[in-house]
Amino acid sequence: MFANAVRPAAGMIRPGGGAGEGRYIRLLLKRSPASDAGWTQQFALSEVELLSGGDDIAQGGVPIASSQTSSTYSSARAFDKNISTYWQSANYAAAPQYIGYILPEPILIEAIDAIRIGIGSTYGLTSKAPREFDLQHSVDGESWETVFSVTEAGAWVVNTYKEFQVS
Numbered sequence: 001m002f003a004n005a006v007r008p009a010a011g012m013i014r015p016g017g018g019a020g021e022g023r024y025i026r027l028l029l030k031r032s033p034a035s036d037a038g039w040t041q042q043f044a045l046s047e048v049e050l051l052s053g054g055d056d057i058a059q060g061g062v063p064i065a066s067s068q069t070s071s072t073y074s075s076a077r078a079f080d081k082n083i084s085t086y087w088q089s090a091n092y093a094a095a096p097q098y099i100g101y102i103l104p105e106p107i108l109i110e111a112i113d114a115i116r117i118g119i120g121s122t123y124g125l126t127s128k129a130p131r132e133f134d135l136q137h138s139v140d141g142e143s144w145e146t147v148f149s150v151t152e153a154g155a156w157v158v159n160t161y162k163e164f165q166v167s
């Protein structure tokens with residue numbers, strides 16, 4: 001368990017069963033050094049992996065994001081297995097912002113046991129990396145449920161990944 005990772009109250013976690021199966025996963029990014037400072041570009045990250053049994057299941061689906069600076073920094077850049085490319089939220093788009101993935105098949109949210117986030121070496125990127133975020137799950141892409149929260153991810157180092165244990 002990552003030292004600063006916290007679980008929400010048990011009642012917030014959807015139990016297994018049909019209602020808990022969904023294709024929509026996202027990270028709701030609530031705070032970064034850039035958002036704290038009111039920068040025009042508040043969030044960026046280079047890679048997101050949704051780990052289940054050691055495998056990244058964010059493959060074969062559709063990346064999504066609340067906004068992007070331009071097509072160069074689209075949501076797909078966070079899922080291309082290249083730490084040199086990154087997604088970045090739009091200019092002046094305030095927190096929170098989200099980066100996520102529509103899986104090709106529904107899963108139980110409990111199947112995700114860790115999240116890995118990678119930050120590359122582009123100047124300023126570590127300042128836009130999330131310090132506080134929620135893992136959210138949805139069955140319809142409209143109503144989202146928080147299943148895991150990180151309140152302080154700590155400082156980021158260029159060209160490194162942090163892994164957050166969900167279960």
Ligand SMILES: [Ca+2]
Nearest residue numbers: 046077082085
């Ligand atoms: Ca990338």
